[in-house]
Amino acid sequence: MSLFNVFTISGTGMSAQSVRLNTTASNIANADSVSSSVDQTYRARHPVFAAEMQKAAAGHEDSSVGVQVLGIVESNRPLNVEHAPEHPMADKDGYIYKPNVNVIEEMTNMISASRSYQTNVQLAESAKNMLNKTLQLGK
Amino acid sequence: MAINFEKALGIHPEALAVRAKRAEVIASNIANADTPGYKARDMDFKSALAQASQKQQSGMSRTHDKHFDVRTELNNNVQFRMPDQADTGDGNTVDAQVERNLYLENSMQYQASIQFLSGRIKGLKKAITGAG
Numbered sequence: 575m576s577l578f579n580v581f582t583i584s585g586t587g588m589s590a591q592s593v594r595l596n597t598t599a600s601n602i603a604n605a606d607s608v609s610s611s612v613d614q615t616y617r618a619r620h621p622v623f624a625a626e627m628q629k630a631a632a633g634h635e636d637s638s639v640g641v642q643v644l645g646i647v648e649s650n651r652p653l654n655v656e657h658a659p660e661h662p663m664a665d666k667d668g669y670i671y672k673p674n675v676n677v678i679e680e681m682t683n684m685i686s687a688s689r690s691y692q693t694n695v696q697l698a699e700s701a702k703n704m705l706n707k708t709l710q711l712g713k
Numbered sequence: 714m715a716i717n718f719e720k721a722l723g724i725h726p727e728a729l730a731v732r733a734k735r736a737e738v739i740a741s742n743i744a745n746a747d748t749p750g751y752k753a754r755d756m757d758f759k760s761a762l763a764q765a766s767q768k769q770q771s772g773m774s775r776t777h778d779k780h781f782d783v784r785t786e787l788n789n790n791v792q793f794r795m796p797d798q799a800d801t802g803d804g805n806t807v808d809a810q811v812e813r814n815l816y817l818e819n820s821m822q823y824q825a826s827i828q829f830l831s832g833r834i835k836g837l838k839k840a841i842t843g844a845g
Contacts, residue, residue, distance in 0.1 A: 576730075576737040583737065587744030594747075623748040625741075638741035641748055690747055693813060697740050700820050704736065707827045708729075712834035 577708075579638060580701035586626065586640030587694035593621045593643045594687040598680050605675040610665045616673040618649040618680075649674055721837055725830045727765040731758060732823040738791055739816045742807050749803040753794040753812065761790035 597619045604616040622644040651674040659668030735756045745751040796806035 576733040579737045580740040583740045583744045590744075591747075623745075625745050625748050625751050638737040639745065640741065641744050686747070690809070693743055693746070693809065696813075697743055697816065700816070701736060701740070704733075704820055704823050707824055711827060711831055712838075 576638075577701050577705050581698055583638055583640045584694040584697040584701070586642065587697075588691055590621070590623055590641040590643050591687045591691040591694065593646075595684065595691070597621055597646060598684045598687060601673075601675045601680045602677060602684075604673055605677050605680075606672070608661070608663050608670050608672055610663045610670060612653060612671055615653050615671040616675070617653075618651070618673065618675045619646050620649065621646050651676075718837075722830060722833050724762070724766055725826050725833065728762060729823065729826045729830065731756065731761045731765055732819055732826060734761070735819050736816065736823065739812055739819060742794075742812045743809060743816065746805070746807045746809045746812070749805055751805050751807060753796065753807045754791050755794050755815070757790050757792060764790065 601618045607616045609615045623641050624644045625639045626642050627639060653674050654672035656670050656672060657668055658664055658670050661670045664670050735758065738754055738756055742751075742753045742755075794806060797808060797811075798806075
């Protein structure tokens, strides 16, 4: 019954979008985390989405595929280096290192992820209604 | 005229199956709305329905493992959608708004099929019991 697959598919969509929301939350929370060396500085993290193609390749499902999170990558944009000798975290040359998080980008990312999540919830909801109607058939 | 349960329901069971499959295809488009490189897909309803009803007419049950499987296979009718916007930057051709509307439309058509089926079943019940 293909309608049950809608739950699986929208479920993968919801979990992928919640991973995206999670990384966004982590990025925004750490946007001002200062450190005293390049290696220890927080870098913006973003998930990489991919269609679940291995199922399609195995011949089970040709037409409908869910989403999977392939992994989470750290942004390689340059860090924000500031000269602040009076800062308690400053290194021996007087520099502090701030994360390469772009808060505005993260906010728009958050809105987009939240909307996509809601759309997936609505899909599941309407698939549920369709199934309910089918169960009521002939009554 | 004898009551034939197989024909009494008309084309609606097949239409319902095609609608359900289409719901799944559109759901996977929406789930992959943010996946780079994903190409939106949809079904050709006309040919899918024609194929489904053809399969139903020649519907045979498999009584042996080596029999050919002639069950309704709707996957063949799934094709890629022509995108309105040729290049979105990441190779994704899903237009979330369009897909949502199509999903809604498909869901209403599914419920219309349910209504038709319901009517047919009520008709059968009436014929069997003789009471309204």
